[in-house]
Amino acid sequence: MTERIIESLDNPRAKLWAALLESRGLRKHRRFLLAGRKTVREALAQHPDRFESLLLPPGAGAGAEDLPAPPGLERIRLGRALFDRLDVSGTGLPILVGVVPEMAAIDLARPPEGLELVCALGDPSNLGALLRSAAAFAVSRVILLADAAHPFHPKCLRAASNAQFSLELRRGPAWTGLAQAAGPLLALDGQGEDLAGFAWPRDLRLVLGEEGLGLPPGLAVQRLAIPTSGAVESLNATVAASLALYGHYLAMRTKD
The missing domain is CATH 3.40.1280.10 (SPOUT methyltransferase, trefoil knot domain)
Structure with missing residues (x-):
């Protein structure tokens, strides 16, 4: 599968992803980063439509080969400095970029349900x-x-x-x-x-x-x-x- 390569910390997309490490960036861009050996695998298997990109660490492999990623999921190989900047959990494994779902405002005047x-x-x-x-x-x-x-x-x-x-x-x-x-x-x-x-x-x-x-x-x-x-x-x-x-x-x- 074709992979893009992004290495620069000054790349516009790299800056956007870095902003997702803080609440302000999450609200502005409505994207999030999901890391973790178990959580990434489960999220791809159960909710593949929630994600738009898979960020791969530098070098071949790194745990991405057997992930249940849909064919249309964009794959981007990152440079070492950029990947380490985003890998705040220190997993060394692929990171998913997902879309924050719409969270509608609640009408508290209506009675609770459950x-x-x-x-x-x-x-x-x-x-x-x-x-x-x-x-x-x-x-x-x-x-x-x-x-x-x-x-x-x-x-x-x-x-x-x-x-x-x-x-x-x-x-x-x-x-x-x-x-x-x-x-x-x-x-x-x-x-x-x-x-x-x-x-x-x-x-x-x-x-x-x-x-x-x-x-x-x-x-x-x-x-x-x-x-x-x-x-x-x-x-x-x-x-x-x-x-x-x-x-x-x-x-x-x-x-x-």
Whole structure:
């Protein structure tokens, strides 16, 4: 298969790809970079239509020969300096260039359908871990508030292990926009109702605040607490949310 070669860091396409390492570039160009031995292979096998280019490391081979890449996927061999600039995970393996899907704005005045996760996590690695749990526990959609990290940031993609491709991602408002949100609206709080005995509704919105900052004061939500031994002050936000998601998932399986 024909391969193009791009070596210069000043090449326009090279500059575009480098911009995709930051949220600003992701928003501007609506493209993303996906790296990883397992994730690249799975993404090509399951979602080949989401990708437009395969960036190859210098030299022959380098793990590209047996990838399930469609014939029409553009292949570009990069120079060493350029490839190392883009290979932030240090895999040394081919990198996919994908198209960021349209994430429509959510109308929070409409009632929730299933468990909708409302999230403001600003750390892309934490957001990625949360998206992985959301996919595992059948979250109906993830609503990303204005302060949330970009879900296709390289660190988020690495932590999520391709969960982005199986989730419905929607754009949400700033925190103040939750005042008009239809409920049930729930959140995790150490002073809330014991989650262990909570009767989960099928349809709800679970709100997760930023790591360390928590929820804005005065937010009108029903608060749930996860009982612990007390050996630590609190749980990591992603861990706490995963426990709540599992609780809802288990309750819905029991009902069904």
